[in-house]
Amino acid sequence: MKREFIVARIEASQDGSPYVYVTFNDPKEYKPESKPMSPFGPNTMAFSSIEDMMKNMPKVMAGIPGMFGGMTETPTMKLSMREYQDLGIKVGDKVSIEIQKSEASGV
Secondary structure, three states: OEEEEEEEEEEEOOOOOOEEEEEEEOOOOOOOOOOOOOOOOOOOOOOOOHHHHHHOHHHHHHOOOOOOOOOOOOOEEEEEHHHHHHHOOOOOOEEEEEOOOOOOOOO
16 A cells, blocks of 8 residues: 655654654645744633633644544654654655555564
C-alpha cells in the first residue's frame, strides 16, 4: 500500500531524546497552520461571554492533546535525528509512505 501525504507538523521529542515526531495529513484535508493570533499561544480561544465559552467548550476540550478526542487521526512517525536530516523534509512537503508486509512476519 502506498499513499501520499503532506508533512503537517514536525515536533522535537518532549523528553529531550534525539528524535522528532513528524505528523502527516491527507493532501485533500491539509490546511497550513496560520500564525498564532493570540498572545497566549496558538491553542487559545477568545470568547466574548461566558455563554460563548460554554457553547464552544467541546472545541476547547478537543484541542487539548490526550483529552476527549484531542488525539489526531493523522499518521505520526517517530524518526531519529539522523533519519530526519537524511530525509530533508519540512512542513508542507508532499511525501509518499509505502507499507509492505514482510515475508518473515509473524511469530
